[in-house]
Amino acid sequence: MKVLNIISSAYRAVSEEQDDTIVWLSHALHNAGADLAVLLSGSAVNYVLPAERSSPITIGGRAQRNAPDAHGEVRKLAEKVPVFVIREDLEMRGIAATPDEPFRAITRATLPAFLLSHDHVWHW
Amino acid sequence: MQQFLIIETRDPVEHRDVERIAALAAGINQEGCNAALFLTENAVIAARPGVAPFLEALAAQGVPIGVDRFALAERGMSSKDMAPGMTASGIEAVVDALLAGARAIWR
Amino acid sequence: MDKRKTLTFALMDAPFESSRTATALRIIDCAVARGIDVNVFAYEGAVLLPFRHQQPHANMVHGRDVAEEDHPLPREWIAALIATAAEHGLRFDWVNCGLCVDERGAGDSIDGTRRGTPADFWKMASESDNVLVVPTA
Numbered sequence: 001m002k003v004l005n006i007i008s009s010a011y012r013a014v015s016e017e018q019d020d021t022i023v024w025l026s027h028a029l030h031n032a033g034a035d036l037a038v039l040l041s042g043s044a045v046n047y048v049l050p051a052e053r054s055s056p057i058t059i060g061g062r063a064q065r066n067a068p069d070a071h072g073e074v075r076k077l078a079e080k081v082p083v084f085v086i087r088e089d090l091e092m093r094g095i096a097a098t099p100d101e102p103f104r105a106i107t108r109a110t111l112p113a114f115l116l117s118h119d120h121v122w123h124w
Numbered sequence: 125m126q127q128f129l130i131i132e133t134r135d136p137v138e139h140r141d142v143e144r145i146a147a148l149a150a151g152i153n154q155e156g157c158n159a160a161l162f163l164t165e166n167a168v169i170a171a172r173p174g175v176a177p178f179l180e181a182l183a184a185q186g187v188p189i190g191v192d193r194f195a196l197a198e199r200g201m202s203s204k205d206m207a208p209g210m211t212a213s214g215i216e217a218v219v220d221a222l223l224a225g226a227r228a229i230w231r
Numbered sequence: 232m233d234k235r236k237t238l239t240f241a242l243m244d245a246p247f248e249s250s251r252t253a254t255a256l257r258i259i260d261c262a263v264a265r266g267i268d269v270n271v272f273a274y275e276g277a278v279l280l281p282f283r284h285q286q287p288h289a290n291m292v293h294g295r296d297v298a299e300e301d302h303p304l305p306r307e308w309i310a311a312l313i314a315t316a317a318e319h320g321l322r323f324d325w326v327n328c329g330l331c332v333d334e335r336g337a338g339d340s341i342d343g344t345r346r347g348t349p350a351d352f353w354k355m356a357s358e359s360d361n362v363l364v365v366p367t368a
Contacts, residue, residue, distance in 0.1 A: 006229070042141070108144070108147070108148075109151070111148060111151065112148060112151035112152040112154065112155045112157075113155050115128070115148075115152065115227070116126065116128070116152065116155055116157055116227075118227075119227075120227060121227050121229050122229075123229040123230060123231065
């Protein structure tokens with residue numbers, strides 16, 4: 001059963017969770033044996049950019065020790081499962097349309113066939 | 125024939141992406157799969173004539189567009205207020221599609 | 232006899248935050264009414280949907296006391312779905328993602344729900360006729 005996880009919402013609760021929770025879930029599903037691919041769309045395409053770990057935040061003196069590394073976790077995921085990104089969503093956000101390895105760009109024109117090549121499409 | 129259901133919940137006036145979803149549905153049809161849309165929540169606003177011409181065009185191409193009767197009533201609308209080609213239906217349309225094996229995504 | 236169908240749903244929204252919760256529960260209710268076995272994987276805020284300590288309240292803007300307001304709570308809806316499924320010999324498996332439960336302090340969940348992991352979601356999905364993921368906004 002081939003599954004495509006689509007991630008389009010980015011940096012959502014990332015500081016509180018210390019993870020992008022759908023990137024995390026994708027790691028967990030892969031570890032559970034899922035035949036998984038991931039598609040980054042919308043604001044989530046920003047994850048293909050190399051970026052340092054976020055700065056930890058301190059609220060009321062309570063300091064965070066493990067600031068999230070959303071970009072790094074997506075890159076690690078891409079070493080385990082295919083991670084695709086929508087080219088036009090990159091361009092609209094001023095990001096180079098050809099992302100670095102291991103990410104693979106697809107176009108909106110090929111998106112229908114790409115979705116249909118998976119048994120399940122889960123948009124999170 | 126394979127089926128694909130897109131459940132759209134967003135007001136197209138606020139969310140430009142709804143137009144891209146309509147294009148996706150058309151593209152899926154062109155791939156030989158039966159795509160359908162189900163509008164619910166604030167997306168039913170798009171059922172009013174002239175609000176979302178891209179959806180009216182999609183309906184004219186034969187893509188079934190179901191509109192949640194409950195969400196219509198919640199917004200003071202009825203099937204009489206809808207653009208041609210859209211059909212008011214109950215939430216069971218989603219269950220029917222899932223049971224028929226449609227790949228379903230929720231936007 | 233045709234084998235009974237199974238649908239799996241993944242929910243993410245916390246109670247009282249999004250209309251997606253009511254829409255999703257309407258779909259699940261319809262599935263149960265149709266005699267379908269249902270699995271629900273509650274992820275993130277959705278683990279609070281069956282939280283045992285939800286309480287109804289009065290509505291002073293409308294001049295209704297607690298009884299008159301009769302505020303339906305998500306935990307009541309879920310309990311009713313569990314009961315309806317049981318009455319009809321259907322399976323209804325509600326799994327709360329454990330880590331999401333821990334970080335939200337949502338451990339005290341109504342009877343008929345259980346704690347689990349993404350591996351449970353994968354198992355449910357693999358063994359179902361279809362899956363619908365209801366994302367958060």
